Amino acid sequence: MNIIYAIDIIGTFAFAISGALVALKKDFDVFGVIIIAFVTAVGGGMVRDVLINAHPINWIGDINYIWTILTAVAITFLFRSRIAPLRKTMFLFDTIGISVFTLLGLQKGLSYNLHPFIALVMGMVSAVFGGVIRDVLTRKVPLIFKKEIYASACLAGGVVYLILGYFNINEDIHFIISATVIIIIRTVVVKYELELPKIKNDLFGK
Secondary structure: OOHHHHHHHHHHHHHHHHHHHHHHHOOOOHHHHHHHHHHHHHHHHHHHHHHOOOOOOOOOOOOHHHHHHHHHHHHHHHHHHHHOOOHHHHHHHHHHHHHHHHHHHHHHHHHOOOOHHHHHHHHHHHHHHHHHHHHHHOOOOOHHHOOOOOHHHHHHHHHHHHHHOOOOOOHHHHHHHHHHHHHHHHHHHHHOOOOOOOOOOOOOOO
8 A cells, every 4th residue: 555545545444434524513314424424425426536537436446435435424423522523633634635536536547548737627627526526415504605615726736737748857756745735735824724815896986
């Protein structure tokens, strides 16, 4: 198991727990909690694979994702009161997760000979659409549409990855630098509560 795959599994675990916590707050039953945890953890990768016609779809081709999600749900049920307060730890795992998911999605897009811009979008889809599906299923406005600089951080890291691809850099270092950019941007914007500008009035209106 290489380090990137290990981080991918850790990110999946963190996403699954975050999804399970949301479902529990909504008072979902066990099946509902599992479904929300599942779509949060692998929904983005699944959407990406459907869009680019990649088979087998991410979680179908690797049973470890299923075991990881089920383990996360079980731990959430058993230790909910202890997990919920660990916001900083979960934020760290979540941030690492989106950075890895972005770059893995981008790499997969490039491996399917997609245009770099389309591959970049596929990387963003991999990272954020699990959360979008979760929010839609739990009747919330998706976080990326209203508050935090989330998808933008993924796109920035993806752009760095594409730029570094033109230089003769070790692949692991290439990956780590790009992932670090996403982690730094995400951490800074959350710490300082930065947001993208909102359009409230007609630009040329009164």
